[in-house]
Structure formats: C-alpha cells, structure tokens
Amino acid sequence: MSAHQTATTAVNDRRPDAAAHSVRADENGVLANLKPEVFFRYFEEISRIPRGSYNEKQVSDYIASFARDRGLECYQDDIYNILVKKPGTIGYENASPVIFHGHTDIVCESDEGVEHDFAKQGIKLRIDGDFIHGTGTTLGADNTVGVALALSVLDSTDIPHPPLEVVLTVQEEVGKGGAQHFDASRLTGRRLIDFNWHDPKSLFAGCAGDISARFRIPAEWQKAPAGLTAVRLFVKGLSSGHSEFDIHLERANAIVLLARVVGALLDDLPVRLASVKGGVNRYVIPGDAEALLLLHQADVDRASEIVRNVAADIKKEFFVSDPKLEVGLEPSDGLVERVLSDVTANSVVQAITLTPNGVQSMSLTIANLVESSNTIALLSTSDEEVEILSTIPSAISSRRYAILKRIERLAQLMGRGTKVTTFADCPEWPYNKDSKLLAVAARAFEDTLKAKPHVEVSHSSLELGLFNKKIPGIDMISIGPEAFDVHTTRERLNHTTVEPIWRLLKEILRNLRD
Ligand SMILES: [Zn+2]
Structure with missing residues (x-):
C-alpha cells in the first residue's frame, strides 16, 4: 500500500468550463450506440482500466482526475477508496x-484457455443482442454499473439533485475491506442510494450480515504403516451454488457428504486417513471434496461396498437437488508417507457432522426469506491442522453469534487444542418498512416505469450492512440494471434495462428536495 494521500479541491472552485473536460465519446467504442450515451461512455472507459481487488489505484486515480477536472471536492484514502x-x-x-x-x-x-492478465488488461467488451459480455472473462458489470451511474450524475449539468456524496469503495469482492476501512465521518448524508443490485424490477431494501469461522483441529501425524493400499474417496458433480443466494435450495454439501462416507468407513474398518480437502471459496456451497485413505488390500472390497451403500442412500436423498452427484472410491498411486492419528481422523468426522449446516431459521416477517444459515464451505489439511471453514449469514446479529457459539462449544467439547477463530464480521442492514427513501423510490418507480416495484430483502451480506452500522439511522435503498451470473465468465448486463434505471434514478433525485 502507498502512503496516505488526499486530493481535495474546494467545492466553490467549480470552473464554468468543467463540461469541456468530460470524457470524449469514443466513436469506435463497442458501446457507442447504446443509450443513455453518457452511462455507456463511462462504462466503456472504466472497463478499459484493470481493476481486480487490491488493484484499484488506477481506477481511483481516474475518478480523482475526473473530479479535479470538474472542480469537485475529492478525497482518496490510503487504500484508494474514493x-x-x-x-x-x-x-x-x-x-x-x-x-x-x-x-x-x-x-x-x-x-480455461483464455489468456488474460487482469493486472494489466481491461475487459474486452462485446455485445450479443440485448447483452454486454466480457470476452472469455467476467464482465465486471458488478460493479462498473455503480461507478458509471455515479459518474454520469456527477458529470451532468441538467439533472436536478441534492448535494451528492459519491463513495466508491475498493476490495468489496474480497471481504468488503474497503467499506470496513472507509472513514464514514467524512459523510454528512443520512440517505444512501447503492448501485450494487442486479434486478431492475425491484428495489432492494435490506440484507443479512455474516461472519466466517475457522474450526481448527490440530493434526497429529503418524508414519504411514507399511503394506497398506492408498485409495481416493471422492464426492463430485454436486449442483453447488452461492452459499447465501442458493442456500434455501437444499443442495447437498460435498464436505458434509465426504465426512458421512469417511465416518461410515472408520466405523467399520481399520482405515487410516491421510488428508481431506474440499470447496472453492467461503461463499460457494462445495461441489467437490475428497479424502486420501490407506487400508489393507484385503479390506478394499468391503470398503467399496460401504461406499456404494452410503452413496445409494445419498443419491436417493438428493436426486432432485443434485442429480449428477457422484461418490466413489478409486486407486491412488501417490506415495503416502504419513497419516492422521485415529483421534484426529475421528475428530474431523465428528466436527463436520456436528457443525450446523444449511438453513437454520426462516424469517417470520418476510415470506420465504432465509433468516439465518451456515455453510461449511472449505476443508483443508496442512502440516499443523485440519481446517473446516464456515460462513454464517444472518439477518439478526445475535442469531449469527448464536450459531457461531454452537461451533465454538463443539471445539470446547473436543478439547485437545481444537479452536475456532473468526474473520470478516459484517453487520446486517435490517429492512425498514417505514423507510422514507424507499417510499420516494417506490413512487418514482411507478411514475416512470408504470409498474409496481417488488421490494427485495436478501440473505446475502453486502457492504450496506457496514454503512448501516457506521452511520446510525441512515436510510438506504439499492437499485440497478439487470445482470446475470455475476462473478463468472457468463456474467452479462442487459443493456436495455439501463435506460429505465437511469430514468428512475433521475426521478428519485428530483423528488429528494427536502
Ligand atoms: Zn460482486
């Protein structure tokens, strides 16, 4: 990180020729013919700037220079929040x-096969019908849309609006570090419009908070007994999905299933566990998991039979949610030099089996909304420990901590140095049915779009929970055009939905005169 830096220009120093400094429309731009022109001009400009998490200096400097050119007051913090x-x-x-x-x-x-250096290259945009895509990469509409909407209003000279305080944070995609770090005392506003929402038919009005917990079982290693056969137990082909958006779908969790099968083997045979792993990141329901095991050659048939029997049960249980689920045992040719002690192996199975997993409670005030859940998202083996990582979202902080406490009690019960450490504790943004801003937005929605908006509250955790905590009493909504499959290379933005959102935003601003 660089030294602390600020760039401030007095508000009353706005130059009359500010508009002359606006970004020129790029005649050759891929998005040049889309409307609203100003939005897509900025969307394309920003898309050219490489800006993965922790690499936001260039885009932050671009915005600082945009502000300076227009004589706008600007503050950039030491991690490039702006x-x-x-x-x-x-x-x-x-x-x-x-x-x-x-x-x-x-x-x-x-x-796979696409060579793209995100540290140096921007996104190569392409249009296919109503959608804008990246080219073999994520599009980054999440959240280029937000930056482009904000710059479009800042750049305008003909849109009536109250004083604006535009906060564009960094590191949102890696634990909301930017919003955690941002000094909210620099803000005087007590109402906030966020643009990190992907459904133009609804207004977003509340979200869960979450916390991640590492359950750490010290690994006792022993020399692998001679003469045993190595096999790989795998669980794969699960439907997987986002651990907060998809948790209500009752999909199978590969780590939980792995523990179930390993447990069945340990109960019946002198099997030795050499390692376990599973999952991809803390927000994904694990779709794959595997264990490396050692056993006597004479027990291989019996082990295969146990795996087949448990797999048959599991397939029946999950035939709707996970039709492609596979569980199996196969030979492993790698050299296995050490195994976990039986105590450690059993602790791993017990911990995964007894950790709460899946939906824990449903909201009784908002229909079909999951109130709290837990996902065992990652499993790994290192020299020191076996780690089981959970992410716990909840609309109520106390419920989040109560689920965490169950996990901590389990570690206490296991003893032998087992411990739980936590990180990325983010508060919730509770739905407020009396929100004035929501009422203004709902009216503006009906007036401009001639339809009633849905009001959505989500089980996912967003930066807005942090703003809600940092600025007590703040009134917030989130809006945005339609985007699908964000965070994946299938990410796409429906460009036809930007114009209605742009009109909606202008109408909301026009009505915030008080
Ligand atoms: Zn995102």
Missing part, C-alpha cells in the same frame, strides 16, 4: 445530501 462531493443544483442547494455507493473492484475470472 469520495467525490458535488453541490446540490439550483433549488436543491439546502436539501439533505444523498450518498451514492458502488465499488470499483471486479471479480477476475477467465475461461
């Missing part, structure tokens, strides 16, 4: 300020 302030337009000078929020970092994923 705040730009713009005074209210005529008639709105004394209105209560509105905060805009989005994040500058994007998820960097590319298809």
Whole structure:
C-alpha cells in the first residue's frame, strides 16, 4: 500500500468550463450506440482500466482526475477508496445530501484457455443482442454499473439533485475491506442510494450480515504403516451454488457428504486417513471434496461396498437437488508417507457432522426469506491442522453469534487444542418498512416505469450492512440494471434495462428536495 494521500479541491472552485473536460465519446467504442450515451461512455472507459481487488489505484486515480477536472471536492484514502462531493443544483442547494455507493473492484475470472492478465488488461467488451459480455472473462458489470451511474450524475449539468456524496469503495469482492476501512465521518448524508443490485424490477431494501469461522483441529501425524493400499474417496458433480443466494435450495454439501462416507468407513474398518480437502471459496456451497485413505488390500472390497451403500442412500436423498452427484472410491498411486492419528481422523468426522449446516431459521416477517444459515464451505489439511471453514449469514446479529457459539462449544467439547477463530464480521442492514427513501423510490418507480416495484430483502451480506452500522439511522435503498451470473465468465448486463434505471434514478433525485 502507498502512503496516505488526499486530493481535495474546494467545492466553490467549480470552473464554468468543467463540461469541456468530460470524457470524449469514443466513436469506435463497442458501446457507442447504446443509450443513455453518457452511462455507456463511462462504462466503456472504466472497463478499459484493470481493476481486480487490491488493484484499484488506477481506477481511483481516474475518478480523482475526473473530479479535479470538474472542480469537485475529492478525497482518496490510503487504500484508494474514493469520495467525490458535488453541490446540490439550483433549488436543491439546502436539501439533505444523498450518498451514492458502488465499488470499483471486479471479480477476475477467465475461461480455461483464455489468456488474460487482469493486472494489466481491461475487459474486452462485446455485445450479443440485448447483452454486454466480457470476452472469455467476467464482465465486471458488478460493479462498473455503480461507478458509471455515479459518474454520469456527477458529470451532468441538467439533472436536478441534492448535494451528492459519491463513495466508491475498493476490495468489496474480497471481504468488503474497503467499506470496513472507509472513514464514514467524512459523510454528512443520512440517505444512501447503492448501485450494487442486479434486478431492475425491484428495489432492494435490506440484507443479512455474516461472519466466517475457522474450526481448527490440530493434526497429529503418524508414519504411514507399511503394506497398506492408498485409495481416493471422492464426492463430485454436486449442483453447488452461492452459499447465501442458493442456500434455501437444499443442495447437498460435498464436505458434509465426504465426512458421512469417511465416518461410515472408520466405523467399520481399520482405515487410516491421510488428508481431506474440499470447496472453492467461503461463499460457494462445495461441489467437490475428497479424502486420501490407506487400508489393507484385503479390506478394499468391503470398503467399496460401504461406499456404494452410503452413496445409494445419498443419491436417493438428493436426486432432485443434485442429480449428477457422484461418490466413489478409486486407486491412488501417490506415495503416502504419513497419516492422521485415529483421534484426529475421528475428530474431523465428528466436527463436520456436528457443525450446523444449511438453513437454520426462516424469517417470520418476510415470506420465504432465509433468516439465518451456515455453510461449511472449505476443508483443508496442512502440516499443523485440519481446517473446516464456515460462513454464517444472518439477518439478526445475535442469531449469527448464536450459531457461531454452537461451533465454538463443539471445539470446547473436543478439547485437545481444537479452536475456532473468526474473520470478516459484517453487520446486517435490517429492512425498514417505514423507510422514507424507499417510499420516494417506490413512487418514482411507478411514475416512470408504470409498474409496481417488488421490494427485495436478501440473505446475502453486502457492504450496506457496514454503512448501516457506521452511520446510525441512515436510510438506504439499492437499485440497478439487470445482470446475470455475476462473478463468472457468463456474467452479462442487459443493456436495455439501463435506460429505465437511469430514468428512475433521475426521478428519485428530483423528488429528494427536502
Ligand atoms: Zn460482486
């Protein structure tokens, strides 16, 4: 990280020729013919800047220079969060300020075989019908949309709006580090419009908080007994999915299933466990997991039979949610020099089996909304320990901590140095049915789009929970155009849904005169 830096320009120093400094429309731009022109101009400009998480300096500097060119007050913090302030337009000078929020970092994923250096290259945009895509990569609409909407309003001279405080955070995709770090005392606004929402038919009005917990079982290693056969137990082909958006779908968890099968083997045979692993990251329901085992050659048939029997039960249980699920045992040719002690092996099975997993409670105030859940998301073996990582989202903090406490009690019960450490504790943003901003937005939605908006509350955890905690009493909503499969190379933005959101945003601002 660089030294602390600030860039401040006085608000009253706005130059009359500011508009002359706006980014030129790029005639050759891929998005040049899309409307609203100003939005897609900025979307394309920003897409050219490499900006994975922790690599946001360039985009932050771009925004700082944008602000300076327009004589707008700007503050950049030491990790490149950026705040730009713009005074209210005529008639709105004394209105209560509105905060805009989005994040500058994007998820960097590319298809197999696609060579893309996210540290140096921007996103190569392409249009296919109603959709904008990356080219073999994530698009980064999450959250280029937010940055482009904010810059479009900051750049405008003809949109009536209250004083604006635009906060664009970094590191959102890797634990919300930017919002955690941001000094919210720099904000005077008590109402906030966020642009990290992907459904243009709804207004987003509340989210869960979450916390991740590492359950750490000290690994007792022993020399692998001579003469045993190595086999690999695998669980694969599960439907997987996002651990917060998809948890209500009752999908199987590969780590939980692995523990079930390993447990059945340990109960019946003198099997030795050499290692376990599973999962991809803390927000994904694990779709694969595996264990390396040693056993007597004479027991291989019996072990295969046990695996087949448990697999048959599991396939029946999950035939709707996970039709492609596979569980099997296969020879392993790697050299196995050490195994976990029986105590450690049994502890691993017990810990995974007894850790709460899946939906824990449903909301009784909002229909079909999961209130709290846990996902055992990652399993790994190192020299020191076997680690089982859980992510616990909940709409109520106390329930989040109560689930965490169950996991901690389990570690206590196991003893032998087992411990739980936590990280990325993010508060929730509770739904407020009396929100004034939500009422204004709902009216503006009906007036401009001639339809009633759905009001959505999510089981996922967003940066807005942090803003809600840092600025007590803040009134917030989130809006955005339609995007699908964000965080994957299938990510796409429906460009036809930007214009209605742009009209909606302008109408909301016009109505925030008080
Ligand atoms: Zn994201």
